[in-house]
Amino acid sequence: MTNRAIYQIVDSVRGTGLDRDKSLELTLQLLAWEKLSRKNRIAKELAFSAEYIKYPEKVLNVFQALSASGGLMFKAFSNIPSVIFANPYVLRDALEVVNRLSATGVLENVDVLNLAEERFISPVGGYLNMPGEVADLMSAMADIRSSDSVYTPWDSSFAQLASRAAIKSKDVYYESILHSSIPALVSLLSTNEFEVSISNPILQPTAIEGGKPRLFDITVAFPPFGMKYPADEIRRDLFNRFPERTTIGSVLAVRHAISQTKSKLVIAVQNSLLFSHGYEKELRKDLVEKGMIEAVIAMPNGLLSLTNIAFTILVINPKGGLNSIKFINADSPEFYVVVARTRNDLRNID
Numbered sequence: 001m002t003n004r005a006i007y008q009i010v011d012s013v014r015g016t017g018l019d020r021d022k023s024l025e026l027t028l029q030l031l032a033w034e035k036l037s038r039k040n041r042i043a044k045e046l047a048f049s050a051e052y053i054k055y056p057e058k059v060l061n062v063f064q065a066l067s068a069s070g071g072l073m074f075k076a077f078s079n080i081p082s083v084i085f086a087n088p089y090v091l092r093d094a095l096e097v098v099n100r101l102s103a104t105g106v107l108e109n110v111d112v113l114n115l116a117e118e119r120f121i122s123p124v125g126g127y128l129n130m131p132g133e134v135a136d137l138m139s140a141m142a143d144i145r146s147s148d149s150v151y152t153p154w155d156s157s158f159a160q161l162a163s164r165a166a167i168k169s170k171d172v173y174y175e176s177i178l179h180s181s182i183p184a185l186v187s188l189l190s191t192n193e194f195e196v197s198i199s200n201p202i203l204q205p206t207a208i209e210g211g212k213p214r215l216f217d218i219t220v221a222f223p224p225f226g227m228k229y230p231a232d233e234i235r236r237d238l239f240n241r242f243p244e245r246t247t248i249g250s251v252l253a254v255r256h257a258i259s260q261t262k263s264k265l266v267i268a269v270q271n272s273l274l275f276s277h278g279y280e281k282e283l284r285k286d287l288v289e290k291g292m293i294e295a296v297i298a299m300p301n302g303l304l305s306l307t308n309i310a311f312t313i314l315v316i317n318p319k320g321g322l323n324s325i326k327f328i329n330a331d332s333p334e335f336y337v338v339v340a341r342t343r344n345d346l347r348n349i350d
Contacts, residue, residue: 003110005101006031012097016083016090024115025079028185029063030098032076034107035189042066048102053095057088075184075196112189115158130222131303133346134268135160140349141295141315142220142266144168151175151216151260152194153201154223154253159186159194161220166192173216175201202252203233207260213239219261222268223253225309243286246279254283258292258318265316271298274312291322298329300336302344 009027018026037047046062060080067078084091101107114132139161144150150165153175162174163186172194174183184196197206207214227249234242234252241259244251250273257265273280274296287293295315301308310331330336336344 003106005106005110006115008097008101009094012094015093016081018081018083022081025181025185026081026084026094028112028182028189029077030094031107031110032185032188033062033066034098034102036066038102038108048098050099053092053099056091056095059091059095060084060088072184072187072193072196075198076181076188079181110189112158112186113160113163115160115186130156130160131305131345132160133349134222134299134303135164137346137349138220138222138266138268138313139164141313142218142264144218146170148217148263149173151207151214151219151221151257153219153221153257153260155183156222159183159190159196161222162187162194163190165218165220166190166194173197173207173214175199175206177201201256202229202249205239205256205260213241213260215262216260217263219257219265219267221253221257221265223249225250225270225307225311227253244279244282248279251279251283254287254314254316258316261316261318263317263319264294265314265318267314267316268299268311269314271310271312287316288325290320292316292318292320293325294322295326295328298327298331300331300344300346302338302340302342303336303346308342 006027009030010023013023013026016026034048036042046065052059063077063080066073144165146168148169149171150169151173152161152165155161155174155176159174159182162172162183165172170192172192174187174194175197176183177198177200179198187193187196199206205213228247229249229252231247234245234247239259242252242255244255246252250269254267254269254273257267274284293314294317297313299311299313301310335346335348337347339345
């Protein structure tokens with residue numbers, strides 16, 4: 001579970017009248033501001049202090065100044081809730097909590113890895129809340145080393161895969177269609193900051209070098225389920241990523257991820273990709289014949305917050321040449337525990 005400090009700040013922020021998503025966003029902005037100040041990463045005149053409790057209207061000036069520096073700061077601080085412009089004094093309670101927790105050193109240990117686990121937080125933008133244990137499992141299977149470059153396309157709204165990868169690697173690239181400042185804020189609060197790109201990996205990929213998709217050592221991906229894409233857009237793909245020329249999102253996601261991966265791809269897919277005919281079958285046949293599939297792990301139902309769709313984790317080696325495939329059935333009582341009528345949690349991840 002996330003550090004209780006986040007609970008306290010979110011509770012104090014809710015007095016501003018913001019909904020749950022915006023309350024979390026503002027909480028993370030305050031936490032990022034405090035961390036940047038504590039680490040001497042921003043100008044002294046912009047640093048967090050108890051003075052802002054008396055003059056909360058100055059917080060607007062700070063956020064605007066941080067946003068003006070561009071890059072990750074712009075993505076993190078440019079979205080300021082309108083209620084604060086109307087009445088900045090509603091920030092006082094939250095600023096008092098941040099000041100108290102900062103003075104006691106509590107905020108030095110804030111954990112942003114499991115934001116999606118907090119039951120009072122809804123999935124931002126309708127994205128699936130990937131359970132922390134699923135993110136832990138996929139990240140562990142990726143076996144990330146400090147020298148690896150890591151790509152996390154379609155990461156959840158809380159950047160769970162990117163923040164885990166950033167524990168070990170300083171070269172992590174997050175790419176998602178989600179328009180929110182939360183991924184950038186999670187980056188600022190992570191062990192190592194990661195690059196944040198807001199774009200559609202299928203239709204407008206941004207990790208491009210020398211006119212070609214950038215190759216990362218490792219990709220860890222949890223694409224959205226049930227997506228379809230315009231056929232005309234796929235036919236116009238500049239990088240020849242999609243030999244199947246289908247509109248099926250799961251096929252396109254696997255092909256895109258392979259096109260940007262050198263050594264290992266860990267990707268979650270709907271079970272339909274494993275059993276359906278047509279383009280799904282063509283993809284499976286090609287991957288098997290080239291010896292690219294290292295492992296297939298069937299996951300239990302009931303792990304996701306908004307759907308009971310069954311999914312599988314594939315471990316793929318884009319170089320190919322493998323002579324065998326490991327099949328693991330994690331949809332058995334050894335690997336999950338029932339916590340509600342439609343909800344299960346993973347266990348025995350090791």
